[in-house]
Amino acid sequence: MRVLGIETSCDETATAVFDTGRGLLAHRLHSQIGLHESYGGVVPELASRDHVRKLTPLIRHVLADSHSGGADIDGVAYTAGPGLVGALLVGASVARSLAYAWDVPAIGVHHMEGHLLAPMLEDDAPDFPFVALLVSGGHTLLVEVDGVGRYKTLGESLDDAAGEAFDKTAKLLGLPYPGGPALAALADRGTPGRFKLPRPMLDKPGLDFSFSGLKTAVMLEARDSALDEAARADLAAEFQQAVVETLTAKAQRALAQTGIGTLIVAGGVGANRALRGSLQRAVVSLGGRVFFPRPEFCTDNAAMIAYAGARRLQAGAVDDLSFEARARWPLDELSAPGVAESTRA
Numbered sequence: 001m002r003v004l005g006i007e008t009s010c011d012e013t014a015t016a017v018f019d020t021g022r023g024l025l026a027h028r029l030h031s032q033i034g035l036h037e038s039y040g041g042v043v044p045e046l047a048s049r050d051h052v053r054k055l056t057p058l059i060r061h062v063l064a065d066s067h068s069g070g071a072d073i074d075g076v077a078y079t080a081g082p083g084l085v086g087a088l089l090v091g092a093s094v095a096r097s098l099a100y101a102w103d104v105p106a107i108g109v110h111h112m113e114g115h116l117l118a119p120m121l122e123d124d125a126p127d128f129p130f131v132a133l134l135v136s137g138g139h140t141l142l143v144e145v146d147g148v149g150r151y152k153t154l155g156e157s158l159d160d161a162a163g164e165a166f167d168k169t170a171k172l173l174g175l176p177y178p179g180g181p182a183l184a185a186l187a188d189r190g191t192p193g194r195f196k197l198p199r200p201m202l203d204k205p206g207l208d209f210s211f212s213g214l215k216t217a218v219m220l221e222a223r224d225s226a227l228d229e230a231a232r233a234d235l236a237a238e239f240q241q242a243v244v245e246t247l248t249a250k251a252q253r254a255l256a257q258t259g260i261g262t263l264i265v266a267g268g269v270g271a272n273r274a275l276r277g278s279l280q281r282a283v284v285s286l287g288g289r290v291f292f293p294r295p296e297f298c299t300d301n302a303a304m305i306a307y308a309g310a311r312r313l314q315a316g317a318v319d320d321l322s323f324e325a326r327a328r329w330p331l332d333e334l335s336a337p338g339v340a341e342s343t344r345a
């Protein structure tokens with residue numbers, strides 16, 4: 001089965017072709033960073049308009065790259081949420097229309113399901129069950145994954161997501177959008193420990209997170225001390241270290257609580273090198289294994305959407321001729337393909 005995947009939930013337009021027999025055949029991505037940079041963040045209406053401009057050419061390119069014509073495509077998967085509704089609608093309507101024209105099924109995919117299945121795109125893929133640490137711009141989740149569509153949220157952020165904390169802290173330190181990678185680069189030049197930031201919620205039981213206090217603590221440090229370049233780097237390093245330690249400790253706790261030995265990490269913050277190193281060391285010390293998608297499949301991409309859609313279509317999932325775009329969509333609402341959502345335990 002060969003599936004065209006389309007991702008337009010935020011500020012990346014992406015397309016991919018995944019073949020269940022041959023693996024990922026091609027993927028393309030256009031980042032809107034240049035478009036939103038001068039505004040310091042994503043402007044939803046501009047994002048939607050740019051998806052309209054870029055999506056059709058990117059579909060043409062990815063079909064050509066994968067030597068596929070419309071007749072070779074057996075299904076079209078698109079991100080149906082969560083995300084910016086206007087942006088999602090662009091991908092959803094194009095996907096649904098192409099599927100109608102090609103007389104194949106279309107399937108709406110949950111963006112976070114895409115992220116949590118992304119490690120399956122790698123040659124060394126994890127087996128179920130595993131614990132997923134999903135760290136993106138909009139979500140921080142620990143999820144027990146027993147199979148495709150069998151997800152139990154173990155913990156989540158009560159306020160800012162980890163990526164959002166990176167982005168807001170980067171802005172406080174005068175770094176350009178998108179803040180996460182810029183802050184990580186600055187942190188690499190500094191040393192943690194000179195400033196003391198809290199490790200939020202580590203002293204409390206449970207698997208929930210809270211990152212907004214950390215951002216405020218950075219704001220107070222930045223306001224109260226005149227920061228030269230070295231001090232900014234040290235503050236960035238301490239911030240990154242606080243997030244990394246918190247995520248690592250909670251992930252370890254989730255493995256202990258579930259008795260599961262495998263951790264997967266995905267979502268944009270999963271591209272962070274300090275986090276990858278810390279999780280690797282922590283999980284190996286517990287005798288477990290950790291899997292990461294390659295960094296370009298941690299951040300938003302369509303390969304993960306094509307893959308998740310293919311798994312669902314292969315398992316017999318069917319969507320009708322309508323299409324969906326949901327700004328909010330709890331991951332726990334999903335069910336395994338073939339299981340009616342209302343009958344899900």
Ligand code: KG4
Nearest residue numbers: 136137138163180184267268269272299300
């Ligand atoms: O998964 P993603 O690409 O989009 C969403 O679904 O939100 O995640 C984007 C988030 C942004 O907050 C970005 O700043 C953060 O991931 N990010 C990073 C790094 N690369 C991306 N945060 C820390 N270190 C990085 N290297």
Ligand code: ZN
Nearest residue numbers: 136268299300
């Ligand atoms: Zn994402």
